[in-house]
Amino acid sequence: MPNGPTLSYEGPEGIYDEAVTASGAPRDHLTQLMEAVGSLEPEQLAALGRRRDANFIQAGITFDTIGPDGQAVDRPFPLDLVPRVIDADDWSVIKRGLAQRIRALNQFIDDVYHGREIVREGIVPWRLIVSRSHFARQVDGVRPPGGVYTHIAGLDLVRDADGTWRVLEDNVRTPSGISYVLANRQAMTRLAPRLFSGYRVRPVDHYPQVLLEALRAVAPADEGEATVVVWTPGPLNPAYFEHAFLAHQMGVELVQASDLVVRGDVCYMRTTRGLERVHAIYRRLDDEFCDPLDFRPDSVIGVPGLLRAYRAGTVAVANAFGTGVADDKAIYPYVPDMIRFYLGEEPILQNVPTYRMDRPDDLAHVMDHLDELVVKPTSESGGKGVVIGPHATKAELDQLRKDVMVNPAKWIGQEVVKLSTVPTVLEDGSLSPRHVDLRPFAVFGESIRVIPGGLTRVAMTPGSMLVNSSMGGGSKDTWVLESDSPEPDPEAADAPAQGERLLPSLPEVRWDSAWVGQSQQQQQTRDITEGEDV
Amino acid sequence: MHFGIDYVTEYRYDGEVIDNLNAIRARPATTPVQRCDEFHVRTDPETRLHRYVDYFGAEVVEFGIDRPHDHLSIEVRARVTTTEPDEPPEAEWDALRTTAYETVAGEFLLPTGQEPRPERTAELVDLTRATSPLATLRLTTELLRDRFVYDTQATFVGSTVDDLLDQGGGVCQDFAHLGTVLLRAHGIAARYVSGYLWASDPEGGDDSMEVETHAWVEALLPGSGSEDPVWVGADPTNGVLAGARHVKIGHGRFYQDVPPVRGVYRGQAMAEPGVKVTMTRLEAQPSPRA
Numbered sequence: 001m002p003n004g005p006t007l008s009y010e011g012p013e014g015i016y017d018e019a020v021t022a023s024g025a026p027r028d029h030l031t032q033l034m035e036a037v038g039s040l041e042p043e044q045l046a047a048l049g050r051r052r053d054a055n056f057i058q059a060g061i062t063f064d065t066i067g068p069d070g071q072a073v074d075r076p077f078p079l080d081l082v083p084r085v086i087d088a089d090d091w092s093v094i095k096r097g098l099a100q101r102i103r104a105l106n107q108f109i110d111d112v113y114h115g116r117e118i119v120r121e122g123i124v125p126w127r128l129i130v131s132r133s134h135f136a137r138q139v140d141g142v143r144p145p146g147g148v149y150t151h152i153a154g155l156d157l158v159r160d161a162d163g164t165w166r167v168l169e170d171n172v173r174t175p176s177g178i179s180y181v182l183a184n185r186q187a188m189t190r191l192a193p194r195l196f197s198g199y200r201v202r203p204v205d206h207y208p209q210v211l212l213e214a215l216r217a218v219a220p221a222d223e224g225e226a227t228v229v230v231w232t233p234g235p236l237n238p239a240y241f242e243h244a245f246l247a248h249q250m251g252v253e254l255v256q257a258s259d260l261v262v263r264g265d266v267c268y269m270r271t272t273r274g275l276e277r278v279h280a281i282y283r284r285l286d287d288e289f290c291d292p293l294d295f296r297p298d299s300v301i302g303v304p305g306l307l308r309a310y311r312a313g314t315v316a317v318a319n320a321f322g323t324g325v326a327d328d329k330a331i332y333p334y335v336p337d338m339i340r341f342y343l344g345e346e347p348i349l350q351n352v353p354t355y356r357m358d359r360p361d362d363l364a365h366v367m368d369h370l371d372e373l374v375v376k377p378t379s380e381s382g383g384k385g386v387v388i389g390p391h392a393t394k395a396e397l398d399q400l401r402k403d404v405m406v407n408p409a410k411w412i413g414q415e416v417v418k419l420s421t422v423p424t425v426l427e428d429g430s431l432s433p434r435h436v437d438l439r440p441f442a443v444f445g446e447s448i449r450v451i452p453g454g455l456t457r458v459a460m461t462p463g464s465m466l467v468n469s470s471m472g473g474g475s476k477d478t479w480v481l482e483s484d485s486p487e488p489d490p491e492a493a494d495a496p497a498q499g500e501r502l503l504p505s506l507p508e509v510r511w512d513s514a515w516v517g518q519s520q521q522q523q524q525t526r527d528i529t530e531g532e533d534v
Numbered sequence: 535m536h537f538g539i540d541y542v543t544e545y546r547y548d549g550e551v552i553d554n555l556n557a558i559r560a561r562p563a564t565t566p567v568q569r570c571d572e573f574h575v576r577t578d579p580e581t582r583l584h585r586y587v588d589y590f591g592a593e594v595v596e597f598g599i600d601r602p603h604d605h606l607s608i609e610v611r612a613r614v615t616t617t618e619p620d621e622p623p624e625a626e627w628d629a630l631r632t633t634a635y636e637t638v639a640g641e642f643l644l645p646t647g648q649e650p651r652p653e654r655t656a657e658l659v660d661l662t663r664a665t666s667p668l669a670t671l672r673l674t675t676e677l678l679r680d681r682f683v684y685d686t687q688a689t690f691v692g693s694t695v696d697d698l699l700d701q702g703g704g705v706c707q708d709f710a711h712l713g714t715v716l717l718r719a720h721g722i723a724a725r726y727v728s729g730y731l732w733a734s735d736p737e738g739g740d741d742s743m744e745v746e747t748h749a750w751v752e753a754l755l756p757g758s759g760s761e762d763p764v765w766v767g768a769d770p771t772n773g774v775l776a777g778a779r780h781v782k783i784g785h786g787r788f789y790q791d792v793p794p795v796r797g798v799y800r801g802q803a804m805a806e807p808g809v810k811v812t813m814t815r816l817e818a819q820p821s822p823r824a
Contacts, residue, residue, distance in 0.1 A: 126640060126641075127640070127641065127643075127644060130640065130641040130644065131641065131644050133647075137588070137589035137590070137791075138588075138589070140588075140589040141589075261553060262555070262598065263598065263600055264582060264598070265584060292798050293555055293556075293557050293596075293796060293797070293798060294557070297790075297796065297798075304553070304555040304598075304798045305555045305596075305598055308584060308596055311586060312584075407645070
């Protein structure tokens with residue numbers, strides 16, 4: 001019996017369960033884990049959960065929810081104790097697929113603001129591009145240092161009923177969630193080290209170093225080391241914890257708009273020693289707030305003149321301005337064609353079947369099948385405005401019909417994907433299948449490096465496919481297994497370079513360090529892992 | 535016609551300010567009917583100027599004054615030569631629905647997201663439907679002049695088309711915004727134009743006058759026969775098609791794409807800008823004997 005006597009687990013019917021096959025047998029790479037989990041008494045699991053929550057509260061890894069009395073309640077970030085496991089073969093496909101897709105998206109952005117070949121070839125309509133709210137006329141003709149636009153990408157993946165990985169969304173503005181990937185791993189290694197026994201799990205803790213290297217690689221610094229900063233909108237931002245965490249882990253300054261100033265066409269940081277030139281900015285706010293001279297004039301959290309410095313090529317901004325044109329949901333259906341056009345390759349990862357509402361036939365089909373499809377507004381992120389047909393009331397569908405018909409091009413329709421399930425610990429310590437998605441993170445500097453795994457989000461309500469943390473969603477430590485073959489993986493672009501894991505120059509943020517605790521009160525996550533900042 | 539333009543913007547702050555950054559779109563464009571012969575920008579306090587050409591083709595001059603100062607003046611001087619445009623082309627409504635037309639029209643056919651609800655403008659759209667796109671352009675231009683009062687108190691720089699409809703009056707910026715909305719509702723591509731206007735009879739009057747910066751529209755009219763479509767200027771504030779008295783700076787979807795001056799500074803002090811635009815006719819009209 002692979003499952004111990006105390007814990008039993010079955011996958012739901014008609015759904016791909018990642019731990020057990022349709023006949024109920026554990027999948028090969030999960031046998032050991034399921035045995036280890038199965039050997040725990042429910043009370044032991046529940047006790048581990050209490051330790052986890054106490055540690056997360058102490059470390060400030062929390063998010064706010066609205067309690068029954070309407071007051072905001074600070075809750076520990078919801079980490080499920082059963083890791084999700086992705087085997088080496090699957091990961092190899094995902095990793096190559098992500099790198100391919102990100103390379104194509106990057107080229108698309110460059111093309112949109114320069115030659116527009118893809119428009120002239122009749123592949124993507126120009127009108128669709130210029131009508132995207134994140135199309136940035138302000139950076140037309142501006143090529144960022146190194147030609148890199150999508151320095152940090154967090155694409156959302158799902159597995160459909162036959163286990164195939166598909167891309168659900170492209171997030172190439174300011175995707176958040178990586179800090180939870182790191183925190184979850186650290187928590188699991190301390191809370192449940194025995195679960196790791198027998199598994200070679202690829203590390204994720206080199207992410208800050210990979211990010212710093214990428215930012216330095218694109219920074220236009222003449223001599224010496226480039227000065228890199230993380231720019232946060234401030235402590236009230238839901239993802240402030242992550243901004244502070246990444247700055248600290250990279251050993252760079254965390255700045256706000258008032259710390260930055262543009263003189264001439266160079267960006268500087270105010271320091272106690274005077275102005276210091278800044279070469280690369282990892283900004284965690286949307287384009288429209290970044291420079292009141294060129295974007296929203298009423299933005300008080302922007303740096304006036306930043307675009308001038310950017311145009312002059314004296315500073316790299318990650319992600320580049322204008323990348324939002326590529327992660328618009330109305331552009332998403334065109335990504336497979338982009339891959340073929342720019343790279344001359346077939347897409348490795350497929351889209352979820354999507355209807356383009358600017359096409360009359362697609363629109364008619366969606367209108368006739370509203371109750372079977374998912375309908376999403378194109379320029380939103382984080383699940384805002386999404387209607388899931390099978391779960392919607394008639395009144396909601398009627399309203400949706402009206403909303404869509406006002407401007408159909410602002411919507412897309414998608415087939416409902418039956419998200420895969422993984423075993424998840426319930427409050428009483430028993431295991432039950434829950435639906436999940438995956439947001440892996442990729443960093444593009446000199447090359448594209450994908451961090452093994454990513455943030456797995458879990459829909460905690462039985463049968464629900466809403467993984468949003470605002471909907472009570474949880475998360476999982478996500479393991480990518482080393483390949484069994486003794487040969488090093490030739491495509492292991494995500495593996496840390498030799499010696500890289502020893503980082504004496506980097507201050508280590510400890511699991512229970514005082515520093516992390518300080519940001520506890522400032523953590524105001526509403527929907528941290530959802531989409532993008534601001 | 536030949537014009538000299540002297541466009542001075544003056545800020546007097548009631549205290550010291552720093553890091554005063556500005557972007558100026560004031561250079562007369564060079565187009566088939568207009569040529570910019572000279573263009574200078576001077577600031578006081580003096581500083582280094584940066585230039586670039588924006589997405590819509592307007593030249594932008596940017597500068598910053600870091601050190602503390604309590605006044606800023608921006609003086610733009612230009613010389614420009616304009617000519618009367620050709621007679622606008624006459625074509626059928628059907629000509630709007632060709633690929634050639636839509637390609638040139640591009641985003642200027644699309645909603646900008648700043649329109650009032652369609653029912654608010656439905657009557658005006660009905661009233662301006664005429665026998666051809668050109669006839670609709672003329673009718674729209676005249677109707678707006680007649681229907682709305684020119685009133686500098688009714689609206690402000692951030693006003694919307696809804697504000698103009700509510701107030702029944704506004705300034706050139708508002709007339710131009712409504713003009714573009716109505717034209718697009720007819721399927722005619724339309725854009726907002728910023729510029730200067732010689733607000734006097736071309737045949738007589740003074741040789742120098744104080745004016746304001748002006749705004750009007752350009753509509754894309756299909757060419758007659760197989761000719762290419764043409765952007766035709768029209769001035770709904772004055773109820774006429776644009777001519778040699780109109781000096782264009784640039785265009786965009788709306789005002790925010792081509793603001794003459796946009797700036798920010800650090801400091802508590804406030805200032806209302808004093809703006810003075812002086813246009814001078816550089817040559818007297820040639821006499822019949824000349």
